[in-house]
Amino acid sequence: xxxxxxxxxxxxxxxxxxxxxxxxxxxxxxxxxxxxxxxxxxxxxxxxxxxxxxxxxxxxxxxxxxxxxxxxxxxxxxxxxxxxxxxxxxxxxxxxxxxxxxxxxxxxxxxxxxxxxxxxxxxxxxxxxxxxxxxxxxxxxxxxxxxxxxxxxxxxxxxxxxxxxxxxxxxxxxxxxxxxxxxxxxxxxxxxxxxxxxxxxxxxxxxxxxxxxxxxxxxxxxxxxxxxxxxxxxxxxxxxxxxxxxxxxxxxxxxxxxxxxxxxxxxxxxxxxxxxxxxxxxxxxxxxxxxxxxxxxxxxxxxxxxxxxxxxxxxxxxxxxxxxxxxxxxxxxxxxxxxxxxxxxxxxxxxxxxxxxxxxxxxxxxxxxxxxxxxxxxxxxxxxxxxxxxxxxxxxxxxxxxxxxxxxxxxxxxxxxxxxxxxxxxxxxxxxxxx
Amino acid sequence: xxxxxxxxxxxxxxxxxxxxxxxxxxxxxxxxxxxxxxxxxxxxxxxxxxxxxxxxxxxxxxxxxxxxxxxxxxxxxxxxxxxxxxxxxxxxxxxxxxxxxxxxxxxxxxxxxxxxxxxxxxxxxxxxxxxxxxxxxxxxxxxxxxxxxxxxxxxxxxxxxxxxxxxxxxxxxxxxxxxxxxxxxxxxxxxxxxxxxxxxxxxxxxxxxxxxxxxxxxxxxxxxxxxxxxxxxxxxxxxxxxxxxxxxxxxxxxxxxxxxxxxxxxxxxxxxxxxxxxxxxxxxxxxxxxxxxxxxxxxxxxxxxxxxxxxxxxxxxxxxxxxxxxxxxxxxxxxxxxxxxxxxxxxxxxxxxxxxxxxxxxxxxxxxxxxxxxxxxxxxxxxxxxxxxxxxxxxxxxxxxxxxxxxxxxxxxxxxxxxxxxxxxxxxxxxxxxxxxxxxxxxxxxxxxxxxxxxxxxxxxxxxxxxxxxxxxxxxxxxxxxxxxxxxxxxxxxxxxxxxxxxxxxxxx
Numbered sequence: 001x002x003x004x005x006x007x008x009x010x011x012x013x014x015x016x017x018x019x020x021x022x023x024x025x026x027x028x029x030x031x032x033x034x035x036x037x038x039x040x041x042x043x044x045x046x047x048x049x050x051x052x053x054x055x056x057x058x059x060x061x062x063x064x065x066x067x068x069x070x071x072x073x074x075x076x077x078x079x080x081x082x083x084x085x086x087x088x089x090x091x092x093x094x095x096x097x098x099x100x101x102x103x104x105x106x107x108x109x110x111x112x113x114x115x116x117x118x119x120x121x122x123x124x125x126x127x128x129x130x131x132x133x134x135x136x137x138x139x140x141x142x143x144x145x146x147x148x149x150x151x152x153x154x155x156x157x158x159x160x161x162x163x164x165x166x167x168x169x170x171x172x173x174x175x176x177x178x179x180x181x182x183x184x185x186x187x188x189x190x191x192x193x194x195x196x197x198x199x200x201x202x203x204x205x206x207x208x209x210x211x212x213x214x215x216x217x218x219x220x221x222x223x224x225x226x227x228x229x230x231x232x233x234x235x236x237x238x239x240x241x242x243x244x245x246x247x248x249x250x251x252x253x254x255x256x257x258x259x260x261x262x263x264x265x266x267x268x269x270x271x272x273x274x275x276x277x278x279x280x281x282x283x284x285x286x287x288x289x290x291x292x293x294x295x296x297x298x299x300x301x302x303x304x305x306x307x308x309x310x311x312x313x314x315x316x317x318x319x320x321x322x323x324x325x326x327x328x329x330x331x332x333x334x335x336x337x338x339x340x341x342x343x344x345x346x347x348x349x350x351x352x353x354x355x356x357x358x359x360x361x362x363x364x365x366x367x368x369x370x371x372x373x374x375x376x377x378x379x380x381x382x383x384x385x386x387x388x389x390x391x392x393x394x395x396x397x398x399x400x401x402x403x404x405x406x407x408x409x410x411x412x413x414x415x416x417x418x419x420x421x422x423x424x425x426x427x428x429x430x431x432x433x434x435x
Numbered sequence: 436x437x438x439x440x441x442x443x444x445x446x447x448x449x450x451x452x453x454x455x456x457x458x459x460x461x462x463x464x465x466x467x468x469x470x471x472x473x474x475x476x477x478x479x480x481x482x483x484x485x486x487x488x489x490x491x492x493x494x495x496x497x498x499x500x501x502x503x504x505x506x507x508x509x510x511x512x513x514x515x516x517x518x519x520x521x522x523x524x525x526x527x528x529x530x531x532x533x534x535x536x537x538x539x540x541x542x543x544x545x546x547x548x549x550x551x552x553x554x555x556x557x558x559x560x561x562x563x564x565x566x567x568x569x570x571x572x573x574x575x576x577x578x579x580x581x582x583x584x585x586x587x588x589x590x591x592x593x594x595x596x597x598x599x600x601x602x603x604x605x606x607x608x609x610x611x612x613x614x615x616x617x618x619x620x621x622x623x624x625x626x627x628x629x630x631x632x633x634x635x636x637x638x639x640x641x642x643x644x645x646x647x648x649x650x651x652x653x654x655x656x657x658x659x660x661x662x663x664x665x666x667x668x669x670x671x672x673x674x675x676x677x678x679x680x681x682x683x684x685x686x687x688x689x690x691x692x693x694x695x696x697x698x699x700x701x702x703x704x705x706x707x708x709x710x711x712x713x714x715x716x717x718x719x720x721x722x723x724x725x726x727x728x729x730x731x732x733x734x735x736x737x738x739x740x741x742x743x744x745x746x747x748x749x750x751x752x753x754x755x756x757x758x759x760x761x762x763x764x765x766x767x768x769x770x771x772x773x774x775x776x777x778x779x780x781x782x783x784x785x786x787x788x789x790x791x792x793x794x795x796x797x798x799x800x801x802x803x804x805x806x807x808x809x810x811x812x813x814x815x816x817x818x819x820x821x822x823x824x825x826x827x828x829x830x831x832x833x834x835x836x837x838x839x840x841x842x843x844x845x846x847x848x849x850x851x852x853x854x855x856x857x858x859x860x861x862x863x864x865x866x867x868x869x870x871x872x873x874x875x876x877x878x879x880x881x882x883x884x885x886x887x888x889x890x891x892x893x894x895x896x897x898x899x900x901x902x903x904x905x906x907x908x909x910x911x912x913x914x915x916x917x918x919x920x921x922x923x924x925x926x927x928x929x930x931x932x933x934x935x936x937x938x939x940x941x942x943x944x
Contacts, residue, residue, distance in 0.1 A: 010876070039875065039876040039877050039878060041875040041876070041877045042875075042876075042877035042878055042879075045877065045878075045879065048576075048577050048578070049576070049577055049578040049579055049580045049581040049582075050576040050577070050579060050580070050879065050882070051580060051878060051879070051882050052580050055878045055881070055882045056877070056878050057878075058876045058878065058891055058892075058895060060772060060773065160575075160577045160578070190571075193571055194571060291875045291876075292872055292873075292875075295872075296872075318871070318872065318873065320873050320875075320917040320918060321917075322916040322917070324571075324573070325571055325572070325573025325658075327916065327917070327918050329873065329917075329918055376870070376918035376921070377918075378870060378871070379870050379871025379872060379873055380870075380871050383871070404868075404870055404918060404921050405921075406659065406660075406661045406909060406912050406913065406921060406922065407661050407909075407921075407922060407923075408660040408661050408664050409659075409660055409661070410660070
């Protein structure tokens with residue numbers, strides 16, 4: 001059987017690797033972005049000079065041949081689902097028995113034409129990074145619009161080159177639509193501490209260009225004109241599925257799939273950033289755009305391709321990021337705004353830029369989630385506590401077990417538990433007073 | 436201000452280099468007498484070089500050339516006359532040069548040395564202050580792969596060539612750096628009361644490098660206490676155990692001994708002349724012998740069982756100390772390919788086998804009262820000392836920092852690292868734990884692993900890292916942006932654990 005995978009990102013490659021691990025099928029991976037698999041998450045480190053492109057490749061180049069995974073460096077222009085053929089931009093055609101579409105994302109342009117405005121761009125692909133390298137050569141001022149994870153990465157990248165950055169954030173505080181207020185505040189302060197200018201509750205209103213079509217300033221909705229030579233647009237990403245629209249495959253925002261990653265077309269599967277679940281399980285998003293979920297989806301998809309019908313279930317949520325120097329980890333359920341049923345304990349050390357939030361169910365006091373800034377926790381332990389619905393008191397007494405900071409780091413468990421116990425005590429008191 | 440710092444440091448370097456030049460040399464009966472301690476040799480050399488006496492040389496090169504040629508022509512004529520016993524094999528050039536130097540270095544050694552050191556410290560201070568003072572704490576590897584120094588650029592190659600040249604001269608032609616030895620001879624007199632040798636010079640340069648670059652390390656990794664503690668530790672062991680204590684021992688008329696240098700890194704530990712000096716000395720000599728043996732048979736296995744080989748390689752060892760301080764800017768240059776790993780295992784274990792065989796032969800010969808091989812083991816020692824002790828550990832080991840990373844010797848050559856590694860691999864509580872599913876395969880860990888371990892290979896599949904070569908420097912964990920890696924000592928049975936977290940597969944049919 002010949003399995004063709006479109007896209008050599010984490011989802012496509014994980015699928016290919018697991019197929020090879022468990023079968024002898026012929027496997028072909030097609031990508032127009034790069035010949036070899038690289039880690040998209042490390043693009044920023046190339047720009048900052050921490051790494052070279054070669055360091056971002058998780059496998060050496062001989063790996064693919066040795067594991068009989070064919071790599072085709074070309075773009076798929078069209079797919080003939082009846083003849084089961086991919087038409088490539090180099091005029092070649094590749095026939096498949098089963099097809100996997102893992103074509104990833106493209107940056108949202110929020111109505112800005114990157115073709116028409118020189119110096120304005122998003123950041124997702126290797127080509128975007130090359131463009132950014134050209135666009136930022138010798139410049140001194142940049143504006144970034146969109147206060148998410150790519151926005152802060154781009155800000156750090158530009159900052160490392162000595163470029164003054166103005167960061168336009170729509171929310172009241174950085175990433176406040178995902179992070180609770182205190183965490184969001186701590187990160188906003190941290191960004192400013194680095195000398196990056198953050199303008200909150202500010203949106204892009206207009207882009208001014210010079211006579212050669214290059215961005216020379218932006219105007220905000222506060223009617224402020226900010227001069228800049230580069231405009232980073234980081235308003236999220238959306239599924240890269242234009243090449244498949246108006247075909248037999250049903251699409252909405254992404255390619256519609258069920259929990260087995262089957263699309264509406266026979267023998268055609270989709271996974272990763274480009275896939276959209278028709279009926280996601282409650283609590284799961286319709287489109288998952290994370291490295292981790294791409295990896296997990298690829299693994300489950302490989303099982304399905306091999307005939308082991310396996311439904312995808314992401315399990316307990318986790319994620320992580322790094323905001324300049326401050327690491328962020330999250331496990332379980334930590335919403336930006338708490339519903340009635342949840343409450344949390346929050347400890348922070350502003351000086352050291354560390355904080356921890358433990359979310360629990362008000363009703364039965366079981367732990368639901370953790371948010372951590374500047375402190376590392378063990379995934380395994382947090383996941384176990386959450387899935388076993390451990391009570392918050394129990395978790396507090398065992399907090400040390402979860403710590404994953406390097407040896408000799410200052411520990412705050414005593415301070416935390418003392419504060420938390422006081423808080424819980426006073427909370428339960430006030431509640432019983434209400435009753 | 437950073438540039439000012441660099442300029443001042445370059446001035447220190449220039450002044451230091453210039454002390455090699457502009458001196459004058461005059462051979463006198465006294466300088467010859469001070470240099471040649473063998474009476475017969477002295478009586479043979481003296482007439483051969485008498486034409487040089489009291490002649491003022493302004494060039495070090497022509498002085499060395501004339502002295503060498505004179506001794507050589509004496510040897511030639513002895514050979515022709517078949518006076519075999521007269522031939523002088525010992526090389527007195529270094530001592531003669533040192534004792535015949537009459538230049539500015541000799542008369543201004545303290546002010547010169549102080550000027551050079553204060554220029555260095557001021558320059559480094561300015562540079563480091565400018566680089567780190569206003570920057571929020573956190574490890575920044577910005578621009579490392581753009582730099583002409585740290586990315587095998589022009590200056591890196593130049594620096595590497597200088598280091599290689601320095602080591603070749605130090606080991607094989609020390610007479611050319613005799614003025615530097617004179618420069619530090621006052622310090623040697625203060626510490627041990629003895630004449631400085633090129634090894635004292637080397638020890639002092641080594642310590643200064645570890646100190647200055649150690650301070651840089653403390654600043655770069657502020658916010659990571661593991662890195663800071665470990666850096667303080669290597670600074671301490673270098674200055675005390677490797678530099679000051681052995682000199683004090685000399686002052687007390689005891690054998691020069693570095694209490695932390697363990698066989699087989701310290702390959703001459705069981706050489707007959709060392710055994711002789713330990714056993715013929717007072718109680719302290721015997722203690723040195725037993726301490727050395729105890730470290731080999733007890734210290735290494737026990738400490739490595741509990742803490743991994745890092746207790747030595749990145750906390751105590753001198754080679755490790757230099758690699759972790761002077762070498763830190765070059766850690767990203769180590770090769771991470773599977774091929775280099777294979778080559779590494781072959782070479783490093785071969786050196787361990789080689790040094791073990793050599794030592795066993797030496798000991799058997801010693802205890803058989805030289806009946807086995809007579810004094811021929813010296814040839815073995817000379818070969819090992821030349822190829823492994825000098826070329827591999829010194830010229831390649833340090834000279835190649837800017838070309839192949841800071842652990843070339845430790846990774847490919849050090850037999851003690853191989854021994855520690857075997858214990859670490861098969862019987863230890865140490866491992867690097869990976870944190871579930873948080874890895875994003877970015878590759879920071881692998882890039883900054885000085886031992887060339889492809890850390891990411893393990894981390895991305897949620898597998899703990901147990902590798903014989905890991906020196907436990909902890910930088911992979913420090914540079915990880917997602918909190919995935921932690922150096923740990925814990926029960927042996929969890930060492931090889933896989934933590935493939937996150938993927939929940941519900942079998943339907």
